[in-house]
Amino acid sequence: MDGVLLLRSVATAMVRLSEVGDPGTATLPYPDEAQRALNNTVLTCLLLKARPPESLPELVEWAAHRPVDRWPVRLPPDVVPPESLLLDEATRQPTQLCYEWAVDAEDSAARHSEQRYMAIASRRCREEDYPEAYRAFRLLLVRRPVLTHRELTTLPAAVDGDLGSLGDLLYDVYQPAPAGYLDWERRSYTSCARCHTLLHPMAGGALWCEQRRCRDLGTVRRGREYQADDDGGVQLLLRPLRQWVSAPGVLEMRLARQLTGIGADVELWPGFGAYGMRVRCPDGTTLAVDHKDWASPALLGRRAAPPPPDPPYDRCVWVMPAARLRDHPDFRATFERYRSSASPELMTDRELLRTARQLIGTVDPDHRYADTARDGEAMEGLF
Ligand SMILES: [Zn+2]
Structure with a gap:
């Protein structure tokens, strides 16, 4: 075979x-x-x-x-x-x-994949012409991969009806937390202080985060602890949504803040999630940007295709974390070899910021290395 x-x-x-x-x-x-x-x-x-x-x-x-x-x-x-x-x-x-x-x-x-759920959310909000609901749904998935059952039932009201008709979709995308995450002695689940998903207990009392980025930062940090039986139990966002919506969402929100900080006009998840963010520079150049933190450059390359042209853009970019290049120096070459389409361009987060600065005309040599130094902090201070 x-x-x-x-x-x-x-x-x-x-x-x-x-x-x-x-x-x-x-x-x-x-x-x-x-x-x-x-x-x-x-x-x-x-x-x-x-x-x-x-x-x-x-x-x-x-x-x-x-x-x-x-x-x-x-x-x-x-x-x-x-x-x-x-x-x-x-x-x-x-x-x-x-x-x-x-x-x-x-x-x-x-x-x-995450597609079947995100497509439902996108279609419903488009039909209702309610982009705010789509955005609220997406923000929830990024910020809260873990909810108690009580939060799940009260949340659509708590966010002021902003989820529109997507409230019932929450019951599909959040499922009771698997027993593998449970600390049997304490009868509790512990979330990661950085990415907020549940940590996996291991032999000897250590905890493991599924996010490579959290593991790269050294020690796993304990976040909120959830008692197993409180508030109707603990609900965890499905893994494909954690991997392809929550994790890139965290990075897209960070990039959006950095791009806004240097003078770009950024809209997250435009066109009901047609792509990750729309970056408009003062000279009128518009970039469609998606964050793609993939382990395999070959499989990512095979999927290379420009996003839908609505809303329109001039260039499309897939952003990969610079850390992937450090772990995998051939990442870019392998991606190029497997791609079948000339776009999107592949850049690291730092290259995108440099490109944006050039387009905006604010290259400041003092800021050239600042992104590197701030990486860890920025991630921890996200929410
Ligand atoms: Zn984590």
């Missing part, structure tokens, strides 16, 4: 297993996707005369311990970043890369 098809199949299986419980404790009968992924892997290994996994638990072990570039499959060059895993070793939760592979498969893309 083609290595790309196989990886998509295994990634989809791991995501599916994580939805029904802990991938490490799967029992017979296995979900269809998982059985199919196991069959595909065994067949591929036999064809390549490699030792196959003997069971689904062994395939899960591979996903959690064996970097994908060392699986006995034939893959195009650079299609997986070196040393990357499909499941996090400590928590057995799907990694960001695993989700990227799962949505690369057409038959599972809709199920595992």
Whole structure:
């Protein structure tokens, strides 16, 4: 079997297993996707005369311990970043890369991406000509990936009816927090002080955040603690929405503040979420900007396409965190090799700010390095 098809199949299986419980404790009968992924892997290994996994638990072990570039499959060059895993070793939760592979498969893309929910929100608000509701919904998803059940029921009223008819969509996108996040002794869940999603307890009392950016900052910081049974229980935003709406949203809001600070006119999520932000410079140049923090430059490159032209723009840019280039020096070259469209342009956050300053005509040498120094603080002081 083609290595790309196989990886998509295994990634989809791991995501599916994580939805029904802990991938490490799967029992017979296995979900269809998982059985199919196991069959595909065994067949591929036999064809390549490699030792196959003997069971689904062994395939899960591979996903959690064996970097994908060392699986006995034939893959195009650079299609997986070196040393990357499909499941996090400590928590057995799907990694960001695993989700990227799962949505690369057409038959599972809709199920595992954020698209189906965001498209509903966008369509409803467009029909009602209510952009404020779309924006309020999006802000909620960015700021509050965790809610108590009471907050979930009272929130549409609490935000002054700004969610419009999207209130009932909250019951689809927030689901009871999985038991894997529960501290059984304290009977509580702890959120991350930086990104506000739930932290995963690990052996020895440590806590783990799914956001690479939070882990990069060194120690995980405890945020709000939620008692398991208070206020009707704890609700967690679905993972694809955390990965593709909350996380980029935090970065888009930060960039928007920085761009506004240097004199650009910025609108977040214009055209009912047609793209991440519309940046207008005083000379009239308009940029359509999306934040794309992807683990795999190849999979990101395959999706490269300009956003819808409404509202209109002159140039479109995908912004990646500079930290990705540090971890993965070939990121840009690999992205370029896999892209099929000449746009959008790929820039780091700093390059975008530099480009905006040039367009605005306010290049200030003293500010050139300020963004680097402020990165950590800006992220912590977001809310
Ligand atoms: Zn975090």
